Amino acid sequence: MLINIPEGLLLGAHTSTNGGVASSVILADKLGFTAMQIFTKNNNRWFAKPFEDSEIVLFKERISNSKIKFVVSHDSYLINLCAVDPEILSKSRDAFKDEIERCGQLGISSLNFHPGSHLGSGEENGLELICESILTVLSKLPGNSVSLMLELTAGQGTALGYKFEHLSFIINRLEKYTPVSVCIDTAHAFAAGYDIKNSSKYNDVIKEFDDKIGLNFLQCFHLNDSKKDLGSRVDRHTNIGEGFIGLDGFTNIMNDERLRHIPKILETPKGKEHLEDIDNLSRLLSLIRI
Numbered sequence: 001m002l003i004n005i006p007e008g009l010l011l012g013a014h015t016s017t018n019g020g021v022a023s024s025v026i027l028a029d030k031l032g033f034t035a036m037q038i039f040t041k042n043n044n045r046w047f048a049k050p051f052e053d054s055e056i057v058l059f060k061e062r063i064s065n066s067k068i069k070f071v072v073s074h075d076s077y078l079i080n081l082c083a084v085d086p087e088i089l090s091k092s093r094d095a096f097k098d099e100i101e102r103c104g105q106l107g108i109s110s111l112n113f114h115p116g117s118h119l120g121s122g123e124e125n126g127l128e129l130i131c132e133s134i135l136t137v138l139s140k141l142p143g144n145s146v147s148l149m150l151e152l153t154a155g156q157g158t159a160l161g162y163k164f165e166h167l168s169f170i171i172n173r174l175e176k177y178t179p180v181s182v183c184i185d186t187a188h189a190f191a192a193g194y195d196i197k198n199s200s201k202y203n204d205v206i207k208e209f210d211d212k213i214g215l216n217f218l219q220c221f222h223l224n225d226s227k228k229d230l231g232s233r234v235d236r237h238t239n240i241g242e243g244f245i246g247l248d249g250f251t252n253i254m255n256d257e258r259l260r261h262i263p264k265i266l267e268t269p270k271g272k273e274h275l276e277d278i279d280n281l282s283r284l285l286s287l288i289r290i
Helices: 021-031 053-064 086-106 123-138 164-174 186-192 199-212 246-254 275-286
Strands: 011-014 035-038 070-074 110-113 147-151 180-185 218-223 264-266
Touching: 011 021, 011 275, 021 035, 021 053, 035 264, 053 086, 070 086, 086 110, 086 123, 110 218, 123 164, 147 164, 147 218, 164 180, 164 199, 180 186, 186 218, 186 246, 199 246, 218 246, 246 275, 264 275
Parallel strands: 011 035, 011 264, 035 070, 070 110, 110 147, 147 180, 180 218, 218 264
Antiparallel strands: none
């Protein structure tokens, strides 16, 4: 069973790497994806054993022989680039460097990450430390070509990145030193208070993003409905059309010509066979009117 994605659309889902990173390509291609997201290592561990040369070659061969045109990696959930604990901060920086290197080895163009949680040190201090952490890592990776993709967060707890201003601050500090980009997670955006459901307010949100960051930096969407209401600041994903965003919000995105070329990736609940991804992608494709 696969999804028939029209030519030119980059659609897919976060895909299991059970059996090795190269196995994700077989699964995503079997399902008909043209884009996918993976973890290049266990997302709940600091480090992983280095890739075997054969694994790197196999991943690249399978990608080149597939319909997949865009791959992004998501970093470990343990990483906090503005951790107040010096040991955690050091581990986070080392692990972030490792994540970038793993992307480079596999030829993955972007590393998606949550900026960090300030844990009581304050937003300004947290944002400064995130920039310091990334610049420290980059100093050990001369010539890095992997785009560091900042994800808009829901702002749960002390998480930073829930305002366009936060992302703009980080981009302004980094863009001279490294490729940098943004991923809008729809569930996060809605929970953070950006109304993408109402059609007129949706256009205001896109305009605000363009004014404060620039649409040229927007290089990915995570398409997730939200279990929590507008402005709740609670990060809970659900299937397309089954949450507070509803089909109206996704109709806005899927029919926005400005965003048509941007990769769109599901992070919705699924079983081992990913059949729920087929249902969610079919629902999204049914909304297209353009």
